[in-house]
Amino acid sequence: MFESLSDKLSGIFDKLTRRGSLTEADVEEALREVRRALLDADVALDVVRSFSDKVQNRAVGANVIKSISPGQMVIKIVNDVLVETLGETAEPLNTEERPPVIIMMVGLQGAGKTTTTAKIAKRLKERNKKRVLMASLDVKRPAAQEQLAILGRQVEVDTLPIVPNQTPLQIARRAAEAARLEGYDVVLLDTAGRTHIDEPLMQEMADIKSYASPHEILLVADALTGQDAVNLAKNFDARVGITGIVLTRMDGDGRGGAALSMRHVTGKPIKLIATGEKMDALDEFAPKRIADRILG
Numbered sequence: 001m002f003e004s005l006s007d008k009l010s011g012i013f014d015k016l017t018r019r020g021s022l023t024e025a026d027v028e029e030a031l032r033e034v035r036r037a038l039l040d041a042d043v044a045l046d047v048v049r050s051f052s053d054k055v056q057n058r059a060v061g062a063n064v065i066k067s068i069s070p071g072q073m074v075i076k077i078v079n080d081v082l083v084e085t086l087g088e089t090a091e092p093l094n095t096e097e098r099p100p101v102i103i104m105m106v107g108l109q110g111a112g113k114t115t116t117t118a119k120i121a122k123r124l125k126e127r128n129k130k131r132v133l134m135a136s137l138d139v140k141r142p143a144a145q146e147q148l149a150i151l152g153r154q155v156e157v158d159t160l161p162i163v164p165n166q167t168p169l170q171i172a173r174r175a176a177e178a179a180r181l182e183g184y185d186v187v188l189l190d191t192a193g194r195t196h197i198d199e200p201l202m203q204e205m206a207d208i209k210s211y212a213s214p215h216e217i218l219l220v221a222d223a224l225t226g227q228d229a230v231n232l233a234k235n236f237d238a239r240v241g242i243t244g245i246v247l248t249r250m251d252g253d254g255r256g257g258a259a260l261s262m263r264h265v266t267g268k269p270i271k272l273i274a275t276g277e278k279m280d281a282l283d284e285f286a287p288k289r290i291a292d293r294i295l296g
């Protein structure tokens with residue numbers, strides 16, 4: 001087990017307080033520990049720098065050097081800035097517009113898009129009493145549409161019947177028509193992924209967006225994504241315009257730094273957290289819990 005950042009900071013400042021006075025250099029040393037902890041938690045380098053600047057400014061403003069318990073004060077500032085950056089409150093999915101509400105799921109292959117689509121469908125059906133329809137727009141991976149149908153049967157949510165050889169836009173049109181005709185409240189569109197970001201993928205997502213005019217575009221991202229998280233979130237947000245983020249694999253042993261990186265570069269809320277393969281393993285985002293995890 002490694003020592004938590006809070007313990008380390010308390011240690012540093014306790015030593016210093018006994019010496020009688022603190023200097024700017026002492027605070028700088030503490031900030032170095034903060035930066036190291038964030039990098040260990042897989043927060044992207046640029047984000048670490050800007051985070052550290054924010055903490056420093058606030059430490060100067062709060063006059064940490066002259067305070068009675070500088071260690072506690074710095075720990076509180078780090079925590080506050082972390083929670084502020086992550087977003088203080090949980091933002092719900094936007095499902096209360098005039099139906100059918102369209103939710104588009106985007107992300108790289110293997111991020112957990114299809115699994116998360118089914119989890120969200122189950123949640124909206126059970127908690128919000130919505131009539132939900134799911135449709136897979138992934139025509140690249142042969143088994144993708146069938147995979148969603150299997151999950152649909154498992155969570156008892158309808159999936160759009162599979163018609164071979166249709167384009168993603170044709171499937172999106174069928175889904176919208178079915179929703180209007182059959183009175184669904186919410187349509188979840190599960191899109192195709194790729195192993196990495198490329199232009200054809202971004203173009204396909206942009207086309208689906210302009211065609212389907214979704215109310216929500218959720219970026220599904222693996223919490224174990226390290227330095228790539230910034231690129232991923234930036235690209236999807238710039239080209240497709242996401243409305244929120246779902247972080248998957250939070251049950252893994254990653255420290256969740258991707259949450260901070262992606263929120264920082266896009267300003268878009270992390271709406272949900274996936275914590276396993278089971279269909280119930282989906283939680284509301286809780287900034288405090290992630291902050292604690294990042295700080296170790």
Ligand code: GDP
Pocket residue numbers: 107108109110111112113114115116193248249250251252274275276277281
């Ligand atoms: P997609 O390619 O983005 O649609 O990814 P899938 O939904 O097919 O998921 C890929 C794999 O990750 C599957 O084996 C899922 O069961 C698994 N998975 C998805 N979400 C989570 C999660 O939150 N935690 C864990 N441990 N596994 C997950």
